Amino acid sequence: MPLRPAGLTAPLRRLSSALVPVVALLSLSLPAVAAPEDDLPVAEIQSFAEVFERIKRAYVEEVDDATLLRNATRGMLSELDPHSTYLDAEAYQSLRESTEGEFGGVGIEVGKRDGQLTVITPIDDTPASRAGLQAQDMILRIDDTPTEGLSLQEAVELMRGEPGTTLRMTIMRQGEDAPRSVEIEREIIRTQSVRHERLAPGYGYLRISQFQSRTGEQVLEALEALAEDAPLEGLVLDLRNNPGGVLQAAVDVADAFLDSGLIVYTEGRLADSAMRFSAGSQTAAPTVPLVVLINGGSASAAEIVAGALQDQRRGVVMGTESFGKGSVQQIMPLGDGEALKLTTALYFTPDGRSIQAQGIVPDVEVVRGRLEIAEGNGMRVREADLEGHLTGNGEGDARDELSARLRDDYQLGEALNLLKALNVLRQRDAPVTEAREPAE
Structure with a gap:
């Protein structure tokens, strides 16, 4: 016997009474907007x-x-979009933990592309990065759960868990014919968002893995440490596989290299969604030659920094096109430890370019690869290759380690070469002071 349409009076009365507190809560949480016509x-x-x-x-x-x-x-x-979501108490707590830089899981940032759960980036020095996960890997299953139809939050909840437990992921990588299974052991993820080192005398390397609440401070500390022995002649700012994070941290990082001008602005329907962030006059490194590395895993706040430095002609952006996540999410607490993450605006670079779904196009495109020395006629023998050769000043091991690293990371090697070339050109363009005979 077919069901007849139920009377609507009782359902509406029940639904109305259930929705009243929700509507009241939202009216208190959201800024006032113009009343709809209907x-x-x-x-x-x-x-x-x-x-x-x-x-x-x-x-x-x-x-x-x-x-x-x-x-x-x-x-x-x-x-609405892949980034707007309802956060229950557990999900809200997880979000706050990741912002502060400590949480339990595998260390991976995910998003959705064409409805498929996709790796945006593995976070540096985490189980996910050590297991070899890469940006753009499609996640087909998490343990025995297919990811089709899962929300982002549901997927994150499945990946997080007690340290020491094992997670099995089935992924599909571009260019491969069949899925692969990867086992990852969960750990307490304590992410250090900034690290630095010297690539060569006078040339520094600054890596930002994600933007957390203290990233701006850590960048200033790293720049000070790099300049301790001698002034920097060039710096590589590595934003590859950086999924983004806190907006203010991105502004602080860009401000470290800019002494004036617009960094980023946002536009949305609400009055408080229209924001503009500009650089201050006090700047840590306003003149150091700069190369910014990006790739398809650079998203959100990383794209803000790259776009600002590119539009302000402050540095050369190198690598491959970024992810294109240019939307702004506000976290709106709802009570009982729950919250709403809602997309309320879009990011724009100083020149008015929208990052959303377009990303940052590098000034110099360099795909990631490994430099291989061809056998046969292409092989060269140097003094250091001869058995029993004399070493000089004990620098051989460090040089060999750096050479191997630059050979394994072609983009980084090209960034260093570009910085050296820029310094050569700058020295050639410098005014020459003519020598004069001393007066008698």
């Missing part, structure tokens, strides 16, 4: 109420009202 769509609300009632009455298992409304909220947000 009232609430009664027909659509009636349809929603009927679905709500039929699930309550006919679904194979009993579902309470709170669960149904929470699931409706998740669905409403998931259909």
Whole structure:
């Protein structure tokens, strides 16, 4: 016997009473906006109420009202864009932990492309990076759970867990014919967002793995440490596989290299979504020649920094096109430890370029690769290759280690070569002072 449409009065009354506190809470949480021209769509609300009632009455298992409304909220947000989501208490806590730089899991940033769960980047020195996961890897399964239909938050919850437990992921990599299975042991992820080292005398390397609350301070400390022995003649700022993070941290990092001008601005429907961030006059490294490395795993805050330095002609951006995540999410607490992460604006570079779905195009495109020395006629023998050769000043081991690293990381090697070339050109363009005979 077919079901007849249920009367709508009771469902609407029940739904109305359930929605009143939600509407009241949102009215307190959100800034005031212009009133819509039309009232609430009664027909659509009636349809929603009927679905709500039929699930309550006919679904194979009993579902309470709170669960149904929470699931409706998740669905409403998931259909907006990949980054808007409802955060329950556990998810909200996880978000705060990752922002502060410590959480339990495998150390991976994920997003969705064409509906497929995809690796944005593995975080440096984490189980995910050591297991060989790469940006653009598609995640097909997490343990025994297919990722199709999972929200981003559900996927993150599956990947996080107790340290020492094992996670199995099935991934599909571009250019490969079949999926591969990867086992990763969870750890407490304590991410150090900034590290630095010298590539050569006068040339520094600054790596930012993600933007956390203290990243700006750490960059200033790293620049001071690099300049301790001698002034820097060039710096590589490595933002590859950086998934982004805190907006203010990105502004602080760009400000370390800029002494004036716009860094980034945002535009949205709400009045407080229109923001502009400019550089201050006090700058840590305003004149050091700079090469910025980006790739397809550079997203959000990393793209803000790269775009600002590119538009301000402050440095040369090198690598491959970035991810293109140029939307702004606000975290809106809802009470009981829950929150709403809602996309409210878009980022724009100083020249007015939208980052969203377009990314930052490098000034010099260099794909990642490994430098191989061809056998046969291309092989060269140097003094250092001869058995029993004399060493000079004990620098051989360090030089060999650096050479191997630059050979394994072609982009980094090209960045260093470009910095050296820029310094050669700068020295040639410097004014020459003519020598004069001393006066008698």
